[in-house]
């Protein structure tokens with residue numbers, strides 16, 4: 007079973023996606039997601055220029071060997087571009103292997119450890135009223151766990167909040183397509199940590215008051231706090247029993263989480279910008295976090311994320327795989343097979359894709375009554391409609407960034 011063809015497909019239905027499609031000499035195809043939000047073409051070029059030529063004529067059944075070859079032979083290790091490219095190859099090979107034996111991928115990963123995958127959705131609002139509406143609408147869609155993000159008094163627009171809907175022309179838009187805004191320059195947002203720290207506990211108090219103690223609630227701090235600020239927030243949120251506080255500090259400093267941990271029992275989640283097990287080494291072995299947030303797409307695929315999660319399992323740390331809309335349906339499906347198979351599953355982030363994306367990527371995974379399931383099609387269960395993909399050429403898009411009131415660029 008040799009790889010005969012490798013195509014890199016960049017398409018932009020609703021937003022940009024990078025997909026690698028491999029075809030074997032016996033006609034089996036497999037696809038993998040290599041989308042890196044706002045830097046899509048870097049991965050596409052890494053794949054086409056440096057990886058595709060190495061794949062032709064390789065044995066498609068040697069997944070581990072191909073992973074080690076791509077990781078070690080490059081000499082330049084880690085980094086989001088490299089690891090997204092390796093992920094695309096890895097998932098495409100798992101798709102092929104599972105199809106070649108006629109099984110859904112999760113069966114090759116050990117079989118199902120649960121019946122369904124608990125998902126959380128993103129509720130947001132610029133004020134409490136809009137937030138409550140958004141929570142209700144998510145509950146109506148079936149979500150049983152909900153992330154809460156809100157506007158902060160005095161700040162015009164904030165990432166993660168049904169965003170920029172306050173700006174003329176954007177009324178009613180879904181924020182999750184907009185973070186990577188299709189524009190020639192990144193959008194600028196504003197930020198004030200002190201206002202945020204004062205405001206957020208009042209939001210959670212209101213949400214608990216309205217929706218009761220049972221509903222699992224999550225929050226994303228998006229790397230904006232210093233360790234001591236994050237410690238203060240974690241402590242202030244304790245009465246509201248969060249499922250997790252995500253990315254409370256910039257992720258690259260693992261020591262920061264030690265300080266946060268010493269001050270609060272609010273569970274901590276981190277890792278959407280990590281790309282190898284080395285980013286987690288101290289965090290896991292010293293039990294400084296509770297959930298691993300990496301995406302299959304950004305962490306070298308199923309092969310490497312499974313190893314990270316098995317390492318985490320020894321320390322009672324669970325999964326919380328990254329799943330916003332910049333993870334394509336291919337990356338999402340791969341995550342669902344892993345979620346179903348591993349023992350230490352925690353929760354799966356799930357934002358619905360738009361209609362054009364769903365037409366381009368035919369999916370067999372399901373979302374019912376708050377639970378996802380990858381389905382039982384052989385492989386990962388997603389097929390790319392190449393003709394449909396061809397209708398949506400790449401569009402320049404950037405994530406936003408923010409500045410403090412005095413003009414200083416801040417973490418976001």
Ligand code: CS2
Pocket residue numbers: 043185226228278328329330332355405
């Ligand atoms: C967010 C994402 O889903 C999340 O937790 O942090 O929206 C993230 O900002 C984007 O995926 C960045 O590409």
Ligand code: MG
Pocket residue numbers: 226228252253278
């Ligand atoms: Mg996040």
